Amino acid sequence: MKPTPHARAPGEVRLIGGQWKRTKLPVADRPGLRPTPDRVRETLFNWLGQDLSGWRCMDVFAGTGALGLEAASRGAAEVLLVEHDGVLAQQITRLAERLQACGVTVRRGDGVAQLAQREGAGLDLVLLDPPFDAQALFIPALRAAARAVAPSGRIYLEAPRRWSQEQLAPLGLTCQRYLKAGASHAHLLGRLSEGS
Secondary structure, eight states: OOOOTTSSOOSEEEOOSSTTTTOEEEOOOOTTOOOOOHHHHHHHHHHHOSOOTTOEEEETTOTTSHHHHHHHHTTOSEEEEEESSHHHHHHHHHHHHHHTOTTEEEEESOHHHHHHTTTTOOEEEEEEOOOTTOGGGHHHHHHHHHHHEEEEEEEEEEESSOOOHHHHGGGTEEEEEEEEETTEEEEEEEEOOTTO
């Protein structure tokens, strides 16, 4: 039996696809930091399709930057990574510079507030992997994401429990794909269509 993901942060994770495949990302020893496991990232990008050429994406709780940089590695035209922790934001910035990731922007700050400012932005993908102990962030983040994605856009949610259709519907969202891997519950969400 495999060890439970996120039990202890590894020293590094690797990008698993695209132009920067196998690039190592350092994992700092920071409170609440739990990089998305490789298996979950691989499944997510199988769900989305391997080629994200032209996509506009936002990684709201960037952490190591693995999710947002994975999208950029697969061709996303614009990726905004927001991270509250200054040490982690600097680490992602240095990495993006080393990769010469011209479509990648890193900002330090409140990811939910920055996402809320993008209402109507028509984003193709919003990546939500909040700290699992910050339960108060989940609903505001999902509500802001539902307003920021395009009608055909997708929202990735990683959470410590499964979110039901009944919980998502009042936020204007529906679950399209779901995976449980250890302590992580991975959801691929879309906007509810009008009249559904």
